[in-house]
Amino acid sequence: MDVNENDNNMDNQVLDLVKTAPNVIGQIYQDLAQPGVQAVGKALGTVFEFSTSFLLPVKLLNEKFKLNFTKRLNEYKEKLEKVPEEKRCEVHPQIGTPIVEKLSYTTTDEIADLFTTLLANASNVDKVNVAHPSFVNMIERLSTDEARIIKYLIDSIDVPYCSFRAISNNDGGGFLTIGDHLTLIPYYVSLDYPQNINAYLSNLVSIGVLIDKVGLYKIDKSNYDEICEKNDLNGLKQRLVPTVFKNIEVSKSYYEITSFGRLFIDACIKK
Known part of the structure; x- marks a missing residue:
């Protein structure tokens, strides 16, 4: 045979x-x-x-x-x-x-x-x-943590974030990013690997759930103030300014849930 x-x-x-x-x-x-x-x-x-x-x-x-x-x-x-x-x-x-x-x-x-x-x-x-x-x-394409984030977004329309930039003391200028795309998600969602939060958000952007509205920010400052407080911005300034850096600046923006992302959340999350 x-x-x-x-x-x-x-x-x-x-x-x-x-x-x-x-x-x-x-x-x-x-x-x-x-x-x-x-x-x-x-x-x-x-x-x-x-x-x-x-x-x-x-x-x-x-x-x-x-x-x-x-x-x-x-x-x-x-x-x-x-x-x-x-x-x-x-x-x-x-x-x-x-x-x-x-x-x-x-x-x-x-x-x-x-x-x-x-x-x-x-x-x-x-x-x-x-x-x-x-x-x-x-x-x-979602991890367990990302599934939890999707559930957290059920009643949201956007995800505000802040980035902290430490301005160099050198005359030549320049800056060092000491906090990138900081959100409130790790404080309100139980994540197995909170250190991966930016990778998770990037993946949600890649599959079309979120879009990064970099350069734009919300008029309501309350979420931005809370992000700065929870990430100890004042403490960072006291420890690092002016001895190490000239200043620590905050840039503000947000992720927006796309219309397709909203449909996805509505279809896959039980209210």
């Missing part, structure tokens, strides 16, 4: 396994008569049909995989049950299939919450318009 014949036999075995594997809902839930289970089946019926393309029924034969996927499907079921029955709709495979695939291996609760909320909104006739297909890949 040549290599091609071996490959063909392997392909046929996989196809036979997929065809004979129990349906996804039946593998997860024993009581198919539960209203919540029926709601999931109706909303994701077509999605699960397409899901056989990435062998979901076969993967569910792995107990560890099944436990994680069951947890995520139950989280979705809880959100779906909060949608009035007359408002529920079938999820379009274009958005539902990649979400189900990614939920199957997502072990981080913060990221899974974004996926299940997006899936629940795609199951709601009043919310389906906010469920853009590109949001699936955007979620996959």
Whole structure:
């Protein structure tokens, strides 16, 4: 038997396994008569049909995989049950299939919450318009900390920031940045790696959630004053001016949530 014949036999075995594997809902839930289970089946019926393309029924034969996927499907079921029955709709495979695939291996609760909320909104006739297909890949590009920042932004329209520049004592001038794009986020969001905050904000800019409005600033000074206070601007001046630097100047600006970013937040964060 040549290599091609071996490959063909392997392909046929996989196809036979997929065809004979129990349906996804039946593998997860024993009581198919539960209203919540029926709601999931109706909303994701077509999605699960397409899901056989990435062998979901076969993967569910792995107990560890099944436990994680069951947890995520139950989280979705809880959100779906909060949608009035007359408002529920079938999820379009274009958005539902990649979400189900990614939920199957997502072990981080913060990221899974974004996926299940997006899936629940795609199951709601009043919310389906906010469920853009590109949001699936955007979620996959987020870290746990960034998911927490997205949740923090739910009621925001912008993120004010300050940068501290220490002006040299030398006659030639020049400055040293001693605080760059300082925001209030690390003080109000529990981050695993707060030292990465600027990288997180840069990533949110790169995926289109935020835009840096450098050179512009808000008339309301309260947030800027709080940023300076929490980053001990007065203490820095007392320690460094004029012995080390001539002065420490503050530049003010903000990140603005884009219209696409607002749609993303509304689609993926549960209010």
